Amino acid sequence: MTMSTDFNLSTLIPGAAPTMPAVSAPPVMQLENVSVFYGNYEAVRGTTMAIREHQITALIGPSGCGKSTVLRSLNRMNDLVNGARVAGKVTFHGQDLYAADVDPIQVRRRIGMVFQKPNPFPKSIYENVAYGLKINGIKDNMDDRVEQALRGAALWDEVKGKLKSSGLALSGGQQQRLCIARAIAVKPEVILMDEPCSALDPIATGKIEDLMHDLAGTYTIVIVTHNMQQAARVSHHTAFFTAELDEAGVRHGRLVEFNDTGRIFTNPGDKRTEDYITGRFG
Ligand SMILES: Nc1ncnc2c1ncn2[C@@H]1O[C@H](COP(=O)(O)OP(=O)(O)OP(=O)(O)O)[C@@H](O)[C@H]1O
Numbered sequence: 001m002t003m004s005t006d007f008n009l010s011t012l013i014p015g016a017a018p019t020m021p022a023v024s025a026p027p028v029m030q031l032e033n034v035s036v037f038y039g040n041y042e043a044v045r046g047t048t049m050a051i052r053e054h055q056i057t058a059l060i061g062p063s064g065c066g067k068s069t070v071l072r073s074l075n076r077m078n079d080l081v082n083g084a085r086v087a088g089k090v091t092f093h094g095q096d097l098y099a100a101d102v103d104p105i106q107v108r109r110r111i112g113m114v115f116q117k118p119n120p121f122p123k124s125i126y127e128n129v130a131y132g133l134k135i136n137g138i139k140d141n142m143d144d145r146v147e148q149a150l151r152g153a154a155l156w157d158e159v160k161g162k163l164k165s166s167g168l169a170l171s172g173g174q175q176q177r178l179c180i181a182r183a184i185a186v187k188p189e190v191i192l193m194d195e196p197c198s199a200l201d202p203i204a205t206g207k208i209e210d211l212m213h214d215l216a217g218t219y220t221i222v223i224v225t226h227n228m229q230q231a232a233r234v235s236h237h238t239a240f241f242t243a244e245l246d247e248a249g250v251r252h253g254r255l256v257e258f259n260d261t262g263r264i265f266t267n268p269g270d271k272r273t274e275d276y277i278t279g280r281f282g
Helices: 067-073 104-110 125-135 142-152 172-185 202-215 228-234 261-266 271-277
Strands: 027-038 041-052 056-060 084-092 111-114 190-194 220-224 237-245 251-260
Touching: 027 067, 041 067, 041 220, 041 237, 056 067, 056 228, 067 084, 067 190, 067 220, 067 251, 104 111, 111 172, 125 142, 125 172, 142 172, 172 190, 172 202, 202 220, 202 228, 228 261, 237 261, 237 271, 251 261, 251 271, 261 271
Parallel strands: 041 251, 056 220, 056 237, 111 190, 190 220
Antiparallel strands: 027 041, 027 084, 237 251
């Protein structure tokens, strides 16, 4: 697939000039006709898209369109939700993530997750990062690994003198960077972020966005965000979902458009995308 590197910055919404031109990169993950059910309810229908290596992909759309549901299907997090079922195919390096011989624990080590609300364990800063390593059987060079993860999450300088203090004593933004450090300590390939800034103030949000830019050199990132300016600022590719009623009046999430972020925010191919990002809908 060709990736555009040139787009018109007169965006459809103020403050949302895309800053991350998409470049050609191989897909790490593919969703092929993926539908997710909760019991009999089909929450998201027929999603087909690719997640490209070392790029940031944003999932946007109105509340309830299935962004978090799709995100959770990418590392089998939906397995932990009672009654949830994934149909279609999700592949990771071409391998079916839902094949019988695939260990979901290993999947979640290689495809990590950061949640909306920072959720450090009630343990020290050091232990928060070391914990994930230990449960993955890694015991050597612990100090070094913890330091590297905290540096990678742009938190080291702020916490290096108080590694034994509780992770819960940090500010919200620091807690979220601690959670990112915890995620990257086990060296995943992909990091899924479910509205990682929605509980943070603009300064803390800016730090996480800068960090995402830095991390994209090493990791593949998929982010769910309600904030369209944020999607435009941080992502290379954007998937716009919406929720539509079927003939029986049941609402299902659907992928409307998936493209380079520059294209989505300057020249979307579908009127529903344009209506959403210009605020006429949603
Ligand atoms: N655990 C669950 N059990 C049953 N239905 C669920 C569950 N989680 C989500 N749903 C339903 O699936 C649909 C999609 O929800 P999801 O949370 O993925 O949407 P979203 O786009 O991420 O929404 P928001 O932006 O409000 O977080 C909604 O109708 C929601 O009510």
